Amino acid sequence: MNSSLASPSRFPGRGWFLAVLLLAAACRAAGSDASSSAPLVVPEPAGATADAPASATAGSHEIPDPYYQGLGNGGYDVQHYDLVLDVDLESGVIEAVCRITARATQDLARFHLDLYGLDVDQVLVRDEEASFEREGRELIVRPERFLPAGEEFTVAVRYGGVPEPAPDPGVPFVPGVGWFRTPSGVYVVSECSGAASWFPCNDHPLDKATYSIEVTVPKPYTVASNGILVEERDAGDRRTWLWRASDPMSTYLATVCIAEFDVVVEEGPGGIPMRTYLPTDATEEERAVFARTNEILAFFGERFGPYPFESVGAVLSYENLGGALETQTIPVYGRGADESTVAHELAHQWFGDCVGPANWQELWLNEGFASYAEQLWFEHTEGAEAALERGRGMYRMLRAANVGPPADPGLEQLFGASVYVRGPLVLQALRDAVGDETFFAILRAWVDRNHDGHGTTDAFVALCEESTEADLSLFFALLYDADMPVVPSLE
């Protein structure tokens, strides 16, 4: 991590306008034609295996996504990732095994995994040696025998090397996404396409799975990851941490953070484990940013429904990561995060994590909602009048810049003002139209219906329409119109 990563990736309060301009300028300077830089593998006819029926064909090289080509793969559905990593902090080299349990969704003669860089030494399918090849970010596996539709199978990939952050056209303000090796240690921040930088996977948010993540590092480093810390083992001058995430999780929300941390162990909502990882030199002020975590979770719990996961926590990086990421159960924060950022990442546990985006065009369902939750927390702590002023400030800037619709922000502006600033106004307009009671009932129903699954804008609109007779025209205009509409209450 270095200072070139310091550009903002989220835009709380007054900083957003500058951030949007910087982002727009960065995109123009890069002249990025995002779709052409995305990996694309043209499928060839399946290489027939000895016993394969004619129905056994190649799994697709991608899950179709309006904004990304080549992400994820078809023909199977991952149930579980079992990762075992040995990390040498000095050289940056990892030695790893990723054991995947998946279910075939078609008769499969071969299938793809996503993997960026790294060396693959061996692939076993159902414990039998399989042949494989690499093509860009695709790892193409040909099992000895075909995989019948509906059958559960295992794939074990032995791999290693020095992981590098993967370039991502949706996140042009950082050099890459995924595994970051820094002077203080390692931080994994993968949104959107960076999970493939550290393990072979089905790297699309549509395929959620459970995880077990075992990491061995030299002393005195500590490993934080998703879910529950189930075991810590001593191994001489090294130490092993075993984490288990039992709630289904998208690949981009998996993380491993390795540094010399102070760990604060408390209880979260309903007594679930809450672990906060802090730099050993964190100031009182930096620690205080997390002091109201339980209060924030209780506040959101009342409005969005019960906290959705088995654990909660935080990792405060030593580095300025250019923002934060809502890694499931344990968000990773760049140094400099404030309480508003904590509210934002905690809200993502409901919106983004528990209810995932069905594809990357749907990002406002993550960022618009989490940014509106920030506004709710602001309203709660600072009062309705101050919150209205905050909303007016955002509105004025949206109008001045004529910021486009959250329903289709475009890949190069994916993390821009459309979803982060106009997105929350969509929800404000909904709340103004239907009133608090119906509004929060809609949010709870949204989480309830799509729990551990996915949302689409169409499904959210359908839920809103069936929940009210109110006039939703301003809500629709803010969500879809090419031009930023006039909002009379914010004029």
Ligand code: ARG
């Ligand atoms: N979802 C993050 C947030 O809470 C932004 C992540 C941007 N992506 C990245 N690789 N830095 O706003």
Ligand code: ZN
């Ligand atoms: Zn966010």
